[in-house]
């Protein structure tokens with residue numbers, strides 16, 4: 001766990017200097033606060049985000065050197081969380097931890113916890129319900145422990161208030177930022193039915209249940225973090241590229257350097 005990792009290594013080699021905002025960005029933001037985020041729809045002001053980044057991100061401006069910058073990525077099933085997380089991870093040097101993938105990997109792993117444990121998880125996923133918090137938090141905790149990343153995306157978690165409380169209790173930390181991908185139900189259903197990854201839960205019966213669970217149990221988590229000023233809402237309609245445009249603006253406003261952008265220009 002990062003708490004025990006004094007002087008944690010970077011996700012990428014130090015020479016690439018991706019994970020910390022550039023000195024120029026830092027200087028610029030310190031001089032120009034508050035910074036506006038173009039097209040920002042969420043209530044979270046950029047200066048609040050920046051302050052959080054610089055007080056929590058390891059190594060940046062004297063923040064806690066052991067705690068990574070944690071972003072929860074939330075949104076309904078099919079809203080594009082996984083798709084956008086992949087882009088964020090590669091452009092901005094985040095580790096991408098998908099709670100759903102961790103659970104699916106556990107089912108496929110033949111782990112020492114036994115077949116009944118794996119069947120329990122599979123049955124819950126098939127029914128679109130939420131796996132007990134202690135199982136999911138333990139998988140996330142282990143995944144965080146095994147990465148040296150200074151910034152981490154947690155995709156599709158917490159799914160409910162109980163998940164959130166368990167995460168905060170067990171890890172002793174909170175997210176620095178919560179991204180919420182806002183997508184109409186009919187669009188989410190269309191995307192899930194076309195996802196074509198052979199998932200046991202991408203069928204219309206389970207999708208209907210997942211949408212109810214999302215509305216009843218996941219939205220309260222978004223509301224909780226909204227009340228704490230941590231949520232940045234991004235409209236998830238439009239093309240993948242258009243949505244990533246809004247995501248990119250958010251991260252740029254936080255001072256994160258776009259590694260791909262710089263690399264493509266030989267910088």
Ligand SMILES: Nc1ncnc2c1ncn2[C@@H]1O[C@H](COP(=O)(O)OP(=O)(O)O)[C@@H](O)[C@H]1O
Nearest residue numbers: 077078079080081082083191194195238239240
């Ligand atoms: N902006 C988009 N427009 C159309 N389809 C999309 C878009 N973003 C993602 N998809 C597709 O929709 C499906 C669900 O996306 P995914 O990223 O898995 O969502 P989530 O992780 O929120 O369930 C995938 O097949 C993905 O390729």
Ligand SMILES: O=c1ccn([C@@H]2O[C@H](COP(=O)(O)OP(=O)(O)O)[C@@H](O)[C@H]2O)c(=O)[nH]1
Nearest residue numbers: 077078099100124125128129130131156157
């Ligand atoms: O923190 C989590 C994440 C996922 N799941 C279960 O795993 C399924 C698939 O989650 P995933 O995030 O992969 O689905 P997505 O929203 O990306 O389609 C969910 O419906 C839940 O049954 C869960 O119980 N807890």
Ligand SMILES: [Mg+2]
Nearest residue numbers: 081082100156
């Ligand atoms: Mg997903």
